[in-house]
Amino acid sequence: MNLSAIPGFHGIRAGRAFALLAACFVLTFGAMVTLLVLDQQRVLEATGHLQEQTVPEIIRYQRLARNLEQLRQEGERVFSAHTPQSRQQAMFVVMLVASHPSVLEHPESAALARETERFLNDVMYRSATDSKAFVTYHEEWQRLAARLSVQVDDVSIQGINLANGDLNEVAATMGLARYKVAAALGLVGLFLLLFLVLLRKHLIEPLQRIDRALSTLSVEQPSPTFQPSAMREIHAVEEAIGELHASLVQNEKARVALEELANNDGLTRLTNRRHFMLLADAELLRAQRYERPVTVGMADLDHFKNLNDGYGHAAGDIVLCALAQLMRDTFRQSDMIGRYGGEEFAFLFPETSLVEAHVLAERLRVRAAGYNIELPDGRTVRVSMSIGLADASTGSLEMALNRADDALYEAKRQGRNRVVQAPVGEQRLLADDL
Amino acid sequence: MRFLLLVLLLCGARWVVAQPNELHVALWVAEAKTARPGSDGERQNGGLYQFNAQLAREICRRMKARCVMENVLFGEILPGVEARLFDLGFGNYLRTPEREKRVAFSESIWNSSSRLLGRVANKRRLSARFGPDVALDGLRDVRLGGIAESRQMAYLESIAGARGLTLSKARTMAEAIALLRDGEVDYCLLPMLTAYELLRHETPGIFEFSGPPLLDHGLGGSVHIALAKDSEALRLAVNQAILAMRADGTYHRLLHQNFPFSLE
Incomplete structure (x- = not known):
């Protein structure tokens, strides 16, 4: 179910959406419960009516039936009595029962009782003059007695039928209530299903997408994209993730810039002394661990003070930049170049013996010596450099650089513009001293 | 203690x-x-x-x-x-x-309920005036009795003037029976059960109920x-x-x- 497709639902707050759903559920379920309560009320009223009115009425009918049956029995006694006293006694009871309010209140029974009383009274009168009166009229009495018996049955059934109305109403109400309970349970199930579907579609799945996006969020990856969410809260989180990615990219750029400033020389863009020492030390340790050849070098521009004095410091800076670029162009990608200070440069040549490094350094020296550096005012200058090399396959970086510096001094002493190797024996001697 | x-x-x-x-x-x-x-x-x-x-x-x-x-x-x-x-x-x-x-x-x-009680001989005599089934509604100018302070007597007193009835009050049921036996009244209007209570001891054939049993006017x-x-x-x-x-x-x-x- 896509809530976004529902007009007016897009962008609704998740809390409000679920509150709306809960309100709908409460209202609908409340209505069902109210209907059930009304049914229960009807059942209570029907049972109350049954208990307070119908049952007493049934009892009244049963009493009437019993009195009618007694009327018939006393009539039989009138016919079967052996003495006038017992016959008269039975006749009095007949009159009493026929006069009883319970009989008189039921018109059919009252009429039949009155007819019975008159018949028996008449037979009693006739028996005063006719000794066979009871025999003569016995057949007629039997017909009357049969009518009384039928009336007894009718009254009993009428009484019992009184309960049928109330019981049918109770049964109908309970039957209806059963359907309502089933409907209410179905409604609860439907709402729960709808709730779970909406929960999964609009909360769980977006949260899972957000979790995946956050776990892979990095400056190397493009900013994650999401389908528009129907819930404002989810949409806000998705937008926040995009903003977070942009912030990460910005921070990475700043970090790179800061690293550039911290590690490189601002003028020549070569590695500064501190960073060169870190990188060179790590490479030296690696080479010594695997017993690979490695060579360090120190270079110094010849007569650079005179250049500064003659052409100015700006020209000196241009020369430094030009020679730094020349070094980058001359040396290999794997070789390390650092501005060691002023017009001094340091090198480290991995996987390179002293002889091989000498070839590289000599190439640089030759190219530098023949490199015409143009100044802004159109003049051209050439600067030579002296280079000292030292094998660094044993000993520390500082020691190797010191020996390279000694070799550089030796190159200066020999007349500048040359490459001098530090003697290997001196290196071993120094290493043995350590 | x-x-x-x-x-x-x-x-x-x-x-x-x-x-x-x-x-x-x-x-x-x-x-x-x-x-x-x-x-x-x-x-x-x-x-x-x-x-x-x-x-x-x-x-x-x-x-x-x-x-x-x-x-x-x-x-x-x-x-x-x-x-x-x-x-x-x-x-x-x-x-x-x-x-x-x-x-x-x-x-x-x-x-x-209430009903008229009278002597059998009286009924035969009054049947000539009021028909075979002597009922209270049809009685005129006769002597009737009842128990003092009873509902039956109260009703008789309410209709006595209009119908020319002569009323006699008995204190007890026994006195009411005595009124009938002595011929001082033609009928007594009595509650059925109470009348039965006394009649069951009487000789059969002397007294009998007459007319329909009565429920209206507070009589039943x-x-x-x-x-x-x-x-x-x-x-x-x-x-x-x-x-x-x-x-x-x-x-x-x-x-x-x-x-x-x-x-x-």
């Missing part, structure tokens, strides 16, 4: 707690000679009177009350209850608006026990006892002990 005193104290407290409420109960007797305190009206009358006495005792037992029974004439019961001389009046009272102004009534204890309906107007708690207790007796079958056992038919 302390233990003995404690036992005596507890026994005394129990006696005080167990002392039931005392109720004065008026029972209607059929004959004036039995209408005195302590007389054995129940034994002498039997039937309806024995039923009333047994009913009164059972109600008292269920209310946990100590009842003092007193046999009195019908006409003395209602004024006695009204004057609070009696707490309960077993006079088999039909419930009428006039009586309800004077006393309160319990639940119904049975149902009754439910019969109640009379109580003082403001004794609501007592009335509720009596009603509760009657309902309980009906529910557990005690009421019907009393009926069958005393009557060969149902009063309800």
Whole structure:
């Protein structure tokens, strides 16, 4: 179910959406419960009516039936009595029962009782003059007695039928209530299903997408994209993730810039002394661990003070930049170049013996010596450099650089513009001293 | 010694707690000679009177009350209850608006109707004037009797002037029968059950009922026990006892002990 497709639902707050759903559920379920309560009320009223009115009425009918049956029995006694006293006694009871309010209140029974009383009274009168009166009229009495018996049955059934109305109403109400309970349970199930579907579609799945996006969020990856969410809260989180990615990219750029400033020389863009020492030390340790050849070098521009004095410091800076670029162009990608200070440069040549490094350094020296550096005012200058090399396959970086510096001094002493190797024996001697 | 005193104290407290409420109960007797305190009206009358006495005792037992029974004439019961001389009046009272102004009534204890009672010889004589079935509605210029203070007598008094009826009042049922036997009245208008109570001892063929049984004008309906107007708690207790007796079958056992038919 896509809530976004529902007009007016897009962008609704998740809390409000679920509150709306809960309100709908409460209202609908409340209505069902109210209907059930009304049914229960009807059942209570029907049972109350049954208990307070119908049952007493049934009892009244049963009493009437019993009195009618007694009327018939006393009539039989009138016919079967052996003495006038017992016959008269039975006749009095007949009159009493026929006069009883319970009989008189039921018109059919009252009429039949009155007819019975008159018949028996008449037979009693006739028996005063006719000794066979009871025999003569016995057949007629039997017909009357049969009518009384039928009336007894009718009254009993009428009484019992009184309960049928109330019981049918109770049964109908309970039957209806059963359907309502089933409907209410179905409604609860439907709402729960709808709730779970909406929960999964609009909360769980977006949260899972957000979790995946956050776990892979990095400056190397493009900013994650999401389908528009129907819930404002989810949409806000998705937008926040995009903003977070942009912030990460910005921070990475700043970090790179800061690293550039911290590690490189601002003028020549070569590695500064501190960073060169870190990188060179790590490479030296690696080479010594695997017993690979490695060579360090120190270079110094010849007569650079005179250049500064003659052409100015700006020209000196241009020369430094030009020679730094020349070094980058001359040396290999794997070789390390650092501005060691002023017009001094340091090198480290991995996987390179002293002889091989000498070839590289000599190439640089030759190219530098023949490199015409143009100044802004159109003049051209050439600067030579002296280079000292030292094998660094044993000993520390500082020691190797010191020996390279000694070799550089030796190159200066020999007349500048040359490459001098530090003697290997001196290196071993120094290493043995350590 | 302390233990003995404690036992005596507890026994005394129990006696005080167990002392039931005392109720004065008026029972209607059929004959004036039995209408005195302590007389054995129940034994002498039997039937309806024995039923009333047994009913009164059972109600008292269920209310946990100590009842003092007193046999009195019908006409003395209602004024006695009204004057609070009696707490309960077993006079088999039909419930009428006039009586309800004077006393309160319990639940119904049975149902009754009224009917004319007369001598067989009188009926033959009057049948020539009023037809074969002599009925109260058709009677004119005859002598009628009834029990003083009864609903039947009250009704007769209300119609006597218009119909030229001559009325005689009896204090008891026995006196009413005597009025009929002596020929001082042609008919008595009596409650059926009460009439039966006396007629069952009479020689058959002398008396007989006449006309239809009567329910209207307060002459028939439910019969109640009379109580003082403001004794609501007592009335509720009596009603509760009657309902309980009906529910557990005690009421019907009393009926069958005393009557060969149902009063309800």
